[in-house]
Amino acid sequence: MSDTYNIDAGEEAEIPETLTLPLDAWHRARGGRMVEFAGYWMPVQYEGIMGEHLWTRENAGLFDVSHMGQLVVSSEDEDQQDAVTALEALMPADLSILKVGRQRYSLLLNETGGIIDDLMITRWPGGFFLIVNGATKWDDIGYLREFLPDDITLTHRDEFALLALQGPRAAEALASFGIAPAQPQIVPVDQLSFMQAGPYVWNGVELHISRSGYTGEDGYEIAVPAESAEALAEMLCTHEAVKPIGLGARDSLRMEAGLPLYGHDLNEEIDPISAGLSFAISKRRRAEGGFPGADRILTGLSQGTETVRVGLKLSGRQAAREGAEVYSGEDKVGVLTSGGFAPSLGCPIAMADVPAALGAPGTELFIDVRGKKLSATVAAMPFVPHRYFRKGAAK
Amino acid sequence: MTRYFTKDHEWISVDGDVATVGITDFAQNALGDITFVEVPEAGKAVSKGDTAAVVDSVKAASDVYAPVSGEVIEGNAALEEAPELVNTSPESEGWLWRMSVSDAGELADLMDEAAYAAYIAEL
Numbered sequence: 001m002s003d004t005y006n007i008d009a010g011e012e013a014e015i016p017e018t019l020t021l022p023l024d025a026w027h028r029a030r031g032g033r034m035v036e037f038a039g040y041w042m043p044v045q046y047e048g049i050m051g052e053h054l055w056t057r058e059n060a061g062l063f064d065v066s067h068m069g070q071l072v073v074s075s076e077d078e079d080q081q082d083a084v085t086a087l088e089a090l091m092p093a094d095l096s097i098l099k100v101g102r103q104r105y106s107l108l109l110n111e112t113g114g115i116i117d118d119l120m121i122t123r124w125p126g127g128f129f130l131i132v133n134g135a136t137k138w139d140d141i142g143y144l145r146e147f148l149p150d151d152i153t154l155t156h157r158d159e160f161a162l163l164a165l166q167g168p169r170a171a172e173a174l175a176s177f178g179i180a181p182a183q184p185q186i187v188p189v190d191q192l193s194f195m196q197a198g199p200y201v202w203n204g205v206e207l208h209i210s211r212s213g214y215t216g217e218d219g220y221e222i223a224v225p226a227e228s229a230e231a232l233a234e235m236l237c238t239h240e241a242v243k244p245i246g247l248g249a250r251d252s253l254r255m256e257a258g259l260p261l262y263g264h265d266l267n268e269e270i271d272p273i274s275a276g277l278s279f280a281i282s283k284r285r286r287a288e289g290g291f292p293g294a295d296r297i298l299t300g301l302s303q304g305t306e307t308v309r310v311g312l313k314l315s316g317r318q319a320a321r322e323g324a325e326v327y328s329g330e331d332k333v334g335v336l337t338s339g340g341f342a343p344s345l346g347c348p349i350a351m352a353d354v355p356a357a358l359g360a361p362g363t364e365l366f367i368d369v370r371g372k373k374l375s376a377t378v379a380a381m382p383f384v385p386h387r388y389f390r391k392g393a394a395k
Numbered sequence: 396m397t398r399y400f401t402k403d404h405e406w407i408s409v410d411g412d413v414a415t416v417g418i419t420d421f422a423q424n425a426l427g428d429i430t431f432v433e434v435p436e437a438g439k440a441v442s443k444g445d446t447a448a449v450v451d452s453v454k455a456a457s458d459v460y461a462p463v464s465g466e467v468i469e470g471n472a473a474l475e476e477a478p479e480l481v482n483t484s485p486e487s488e489g490w491l492w493r494m495s496v497s498d499a500g501e502l503a504d505l506m507d508e509a510a511y512a513a514y515i516a517e518l
Binding site: 044045048049050051053248252316317318319321340341343348370 | 427428430431433449451453454456478
């Protein structure tokens with residue numbers, strides 16, 4: 001017996017040895033099965049991917065995502081207008097209207113409109129806080145240093161760990177530990193709205209908390225000083241709804257939520273429109289352009305793209321994985337960019353790039369797995385509905 | 396009935412010239428939650444080392460090799476509806492296929508239970 005397809009490890013040729021993260025010993029003590037990912041040792045699972053996945057959908061899962069890059073971009077001027085201008089030259093978000101404490105999903109783009117990385121950006125009073133992918137953070141830092149003007153400051157907050165608490169009971173759990181707003185205008189953690197963020201204090205420790213995540217569930221991402229990460233993780237897991245969850249379930253959760261994974265569903269060849277990320281091109285930027293690859297991206301928006309990223313539901317129980325070829329009848333039309341078993345649905349799902357004409361939900365396709373043609377149907381994403389918390393919205 | 400083990404973590408229980416094959420508890424634990432098992436059809440001729448079955452877990456798809464040469468008598472039909480039997484009962488109800496053994500001499504290359512236990516202790 002042998003593994004023929006493994007959980008994908010990050011490709012980090014520049015980093016000679018596998019590094020450890022602040023919670024390394026904590027994961028091992030809790031029985032985490034450690035694998036190399038994005039150049040770090042990380043837990044792929046504790047008790048089992050299926051159970052951890054379902055636990056997160058029903059309760060709350062604690063994920064260590066400290067491999068991700070935490071960056072701050074700031075300028076000398078008080079209103080950060082210079083930082084806005086500099087960042088808007090590299091990404092298609094409208095940062096001029098982003099208020100302090102609000103978060104957006106955005107993209108670093110290359111000159112041809114390909115995606116260098118996807119990221120979360122939050123406006124702080126004194127700059128912009130970016131969370132970028134672990135496997136790409138060193139390249140991102142190099143890219144930003146090269147293309148940001150000299151009067152813009154880039155800080156890598158590598159002394160912070162990052163935890164994600166995700167699931168329908170995440171708010172109840174996080175609110176139970178006396179984490180206090182650091183400033184009078186900041187709301188308690190359970191009153192934060194989806195994509196809202198702020199500074200908090202817990203036992204004298206500074207936390208930065210946003211209501212966001214990568215599972216499709218309500219939840220939070222918490223930046224914590226590395227030396228306090230273990231105490232925070234330990235405390236969160238004392239809540240009866242919270243269990244630590246590994247990378248394996250993180251991947252199946254994000255797939256069910258229809259969320260792309262950089263390096264797999266997104267890369268420097270794929271533009272945001274083909275990738276189904278039109279929402280990341282802000283209204284003003286659509287009108288004005290002025291970001292890398294704007295010609296190709298705006299043409300794609302108005303005229304459509306040759307290929308589209310689609311979701312696929314497979315019939316039967318056999319999963320198909322990244323790289324498997326997709327067929328329409330006898331014709332090869334694309335490859336899977338992600339794929340695996342969806343624990344909440346009880347069937348395999350996948351994502352693929354296919355010609356736009358084959359992108360409509362209900363389209364019947366085939367996936368070649370070891371010479372066997374599995375039938376699959378194009379399905380609307382997310383596969384599992386998002387359950388984000390929007391304050392003021394009907395629940 | 397005698398049980399042998401391979402370095403690739405298959406077990407084979409031999410009764411005369413008929414054998415039952417599965418994966419070990421060590422193997423199922425390494426694979427994690429099993430979601431699908433493809434077992435060989437009756438009548439399929441397999442040579443020692445051929446891929447005879449595929450076990451799909453949430454993590455990965457893994458080949459299962461024939462520990463010896465022979466002909467498949469039946470695949471475990473119960474696994475179609477309940478692939479998790481390979482997790483819960485890998486060395487009993489979660490068997491993968493039964494086969495004839497064409498050359499009992501091939502069994503000499505395999506490990507007995509004590510040798511396998513020592514082998515996995517080193518991994």
